[in-house]
Amino acid sequence: MNFAFCRIFRKVDFFILFLFLSVTVASFLFLRTHSSAQAHLLVTSGEKEFIYSLEKNRELEIDGAIGKSVIVIQDGRAFFKNSPCTNKTCVYMGAVSEENDWAACLPNDIFIRID
Template identity: 35%
Template sequence: MIKKADIVLFLCIVVFGLAISWHAAFFDRQGNEVVVTAGGQVFGVYPLAEDREIEVTQSGHSNHITIKDGKVSMTSSTCKNQVCVQTGTISHTKDSIACLPNRVIVEIKAGKNNPEGGDVDVISG
């Protein structure tokens, strides 16, 4: 039997979930830096506003990254599954593209020159 407290708890969970979704949808920050990590090391940090092509080659593997019109995509990779290429474009902070077989990660960060704040955080072991 459903009690009144169960309904209240359910509604609270739904409202909380909607609030988080709303916050993520409307307050998602636009990043201004693309951080490319290869093999656990920062390969490069590039401005999101500047169109460019980046080739990451390591250990016989290759990834081609394109920055265009404020969006980033991995346009080709030598990995077998191609999930990284199928990810599509990213353009907001906390968005990322990962090529796990080739150990390449592309992230959007709010950099030092972004009025919305933030730094590129790099923790290396």
């Protein structure tokens, strides 16, 4: 009698675990697809803030503390193409594409972030 109870209990456990994992994966995929579709680029320069859609490819010239930085939005990603700073760390940071990814040109006081 105890052996039959253990066998049924194991099947129920596997069913509950499978159900839990299915709901978790479905929720993750739903949130992932919906958050990326509404993502935008927030550009901060000094006390000014600009918001741009990631859906339209464009090249932006943003005035900073020491000159103009060029930011490119292309294929849902954004990156510094050029900046007047001496070390060009912002250019070498690469593209930001995921929510809360960021890049900054500290000498020029420009910060970009995906929201």
